[in-house]
Amino acid sequence: MTQLSSVELLQAAADPVRWTVLDRLAHGTRCVCDLQEHVDVSPTLLSYHLRILRDAGLVTTARRGRWVDYSLAPDAQARLARAMPGVGVTAGDRTTLELVEA
Amino acid sequence: MTQLSSVELLQAAADPVRWTVLDRLAHGTRCVCDLQEHVDVSPTLLSYHLRILRDAGLVTTARRGRWVDYSLAPDAQARLARAMPGVGVTAGDRTTLELVEA
DNA sequence: CGGACGATTCAAATATGACTCAACTGTCGT
């Protein structure tokens, strides 16, 4: 997992299934079975997308009995924020809230 | 241009050429000929990628004589920030700088 | 006007990523 580029990171997030998973994980740790209920794809396909998120280092996993729990990696939000084009330029000190509500 | 989803917006940014263009435009308005020097693809291909950014509403254009100037749309940064997964969750009031430097 | 320049469009070829299905691993309950 050789430190991904900004583009590779954005590509990992720029998919309907993976975006939904990341968004759900932002609420906290979830087992695959929970994620499954939110995406309407086959278990196999979900697994495929989860592997991409794992490989990107955006999520971490922990087995709990039969289940596997997924969590957002601690630095996931920060790495994604840093991956946005024009970050070194705008930044200054605007809050994300300001950007979101602009 | 029917209001794009978060994923569609991220997909527009998640490409090496388009990311580079957006990043460069964050510095200010640039003609195609300037962008051309920063991407190492054929003029035809650059035009293809620029059209995708236009269709996404992330950039605007203005003809100036023989040249065409591209600018970041006023709300581009904000729309991209809003497109990040987990935005409604984290947000609070952390500065982008905090996220970037975490 | 005619040619050169900057940039875009079109149609066709290619490459990449998403998706499917069958087989597999690890864990629990009996």
Place this chain on the structure above:
DNA sequence: ACGACAGTTGAGTCATATTTGAATCGTCCG
């Protein structure tokens, strides 16, 4: 140990985004 459950893996198929080359449009200059 057996079978069911939760999830993953691997090898293919298919769709779509990317890429290419030829032709085109608008603008400037001699």
